[in-house]
Amino acid sequence: MTFDAIGIAGSALTVHRKWLDAVADNMANANTATSTNGAAFQARYLEVEAGAGTSGVYVKAAAFGDPAGRLAYEPTNPLADAKGYVRYPDIDLGSQMSQLILAQRGYQANAAVVERAKSSYEAALQIGRS
Amino acid sequence: MTSVALSSALDGLSARQRAIANNIANVNTPNYHAQRVQFEDALAQSVSRGDGHVTATTATSLEPTQLNGNNVNLDTETLSNVDTVLRFQFASQAIGGQFTSLRTAMRTS
Numbered sequence: 001m002t003f004d005a006i007g008i009a010g011s012a013l014t015v016h017r018k019w020l021d022a023v024a025d026n027m028a029n030a031n032t033a034t035s036t037n038g039a040a041f042q043a044r045y046l047e048v049e050a051g052a053g054t055s056g057v058y059v060k061a062a063a064f065g066d067p068a069g070r071l072a073y074e075p076t077n078p079l080a081d082a083k084g085y086v087r088y089p090d091i092d093l094g095s096q097m098s099q100l101i102l103a104q105r106g107y108q109a110n111a112a113v114v115e116r117a118k119s120s121y122e123a124a125l126q127i128g129r130s
Numbered sequence: 131m132t133s134v135a136l137s138s139a140l141d142g143l144s145a146r147q148r149a150i151a152n153n154i155a156n157v158n159t160p161n162y163h164a165q166r167v168q169f170e171d172a173l174a175q176s177v178s179r180g181d182g183h184v185t186a187t188t189a190t191s192l193e194p195t196q197l198n199g200n201n202v203n204l205d206t207e208t209l210s211n212v213d214t215v216l217r218f219q220f221a222s223q224a225i226g227g228q229f230t231s232l233r234t235a236m237r238t239s
């Protein structure tokens with residue numbers, strides 16, 4: 001079908017939005033402490049794959065970070081165990097920041113594709129008008 | 131013949147538009163290789179034979195990849211996208227002009 005460039009770019013907008021959501025959630029929980037009995041907050045990482053033929057892109061699966069996280073000595077924290085340790089998620093803020101920028105730029109690039117596809121379709125709609 | 135050639139061009143350009151949209155959609159997908167749509171050379175040959183009909187062919191780009199196995203170049207794709215849009219507008223205006231001539235001929239009596 002001729003007019004599916006908008007759909008293809010739309011699939012990429014969805015993927016990039018999910019990616020932005022995952023990064024935002026990871027960053028929001030980068031400093032979420034938990035008790036050592038439970039698991040640390042697990043960062044979410046998307047696994048994406050190109051669709052068959054020219055059908056855009058989709059999220060294949062999500063991978064999760066290490067539930068062990070890292071231990072921090074905070075005896076004053078109400079969540080601390082008998083030895084004074086709490087669990088923090090093992091999230092690299094630098095990596096999350098660069099992913100945030102990649103996802104944002106990818107989203108913008110695909111939004112621009114939608115705009116350009118529109119100009120083609122508008123031209124096609126004029127065929128046959130005097 | 132001309133309108134056949136023009137509609138072949140429109141088909142080729144819209145296939146390219148779709149390939150570019152797919153390349154940009156996969157700009158961050160690991161191990162994705164960019165697709166290229168070619169039809170101009172075949173169309174020129176077909177027109178010189180007096181035919182004008184041609185189907186576009188798709189090839190995978192052999193450009194070197196980045197560390198994640200992806201070889202989409204966002205700047206090249208954007209440029210190519212703008213170029214394709216303008217060519218599409220040009221070809222659709224030309225085909226519109228053919229229909230206008232046809233309509234004029236039908237009104238003449």
